[in-house]
Amino acid sequence: MSLRADLSIIADHVRSGSRVLDVGCSDGALMAELRDRKGVDARGIEIDGSDVTAALARGLSVIQGDADTDLADYPDASFDYAILSQTLQTTRRPDRVLDQLLRVGSKAFVSFPNFAHWRVRASLLWGGRMPVTRSLPIAWYETPNIHHLTIDDFRAHVRERDIKVEGSWFLSGEKLTGEAVANFRAEHAVFLLSR
Structure with a gap:
């Protein structure tokens, strides 16, 4: 099974033998790759019960939980890496979730769709409607994305927070x-962060 491109980047850059917390791990594809x-x-x-079941079926250690509330239960620096892939934009308080990631992990990988990609801009400019694109494939009324962000938004946020x-x-x-x-041409971004 082939990993999604952002997950492949993360897998390539996690050190062997590390302790990893994958927040919003979906069916555990990245975790299985890192383990194996x-x-x-x-x-x-993972918040979705059917994804938790799929991850458990792979023999992975996954609990059902919410990134917005349940990261507070983990001790400081309990992981080498905390990973949040394609999930930041679905959280209620992405700023707090990011703080928690960097509290529980020495480093954090964060990936997200870029709302400033040229196709998104063109869709808004020429169609006047919220975009449905390859990277944002769900209509506005059913999307789990509640905080659209751009690469430049994210860069400014991490800079402001040191x-x-x-x-x-x-x-x-x-x-x-x-x-x-990247803010114009990239559909997705992956960042490796630390304090």
């Missing part, structure tokens, strides 16, 4: 795109 390929001790939190960016990757489809024009 890198000997990682991976734990997960969060260190240790690495960043920008994807257009499955391919990496340059950092200089």
Whole structure:
């Protein structure tokens, strides 16, 4: 099974033998990859019960929980990495969730869809309606995304909060795109953060 492009980037950059908390782990595909390929001790939190069941069926340690409330239950620095892939924009308080990630993990990977991608901009400009694109495939009234953000929004947020960016990757489809024009050209972003 092939990982989604942002998950592949994360998997490639997690150190072997690390302790990882995957928040919003879905069916556990990334956790299974990290366990099998890198000997990682991976734990997960997922809000969707059917995804929790699928992850457990893979032999993974996953609990049903909510990133907005349940990260507070973990001790400080209990993981080498906390991962939040394609979930930040679905949380009620992304700023607090990000703080919690960096509290429980020495480092945090965060990936999200870029709402400033040129297709999104074109859809709003020419169609006048909330976009439905490859990276944002669900109509406005049923999307789990409640906090759309752009790469530049995220960069400003981490800069204001003195969060260190240790690495960043920008994807257009499955391919990496340059950092200089990422806010316009990238559909998804992946950041590696630390305090």
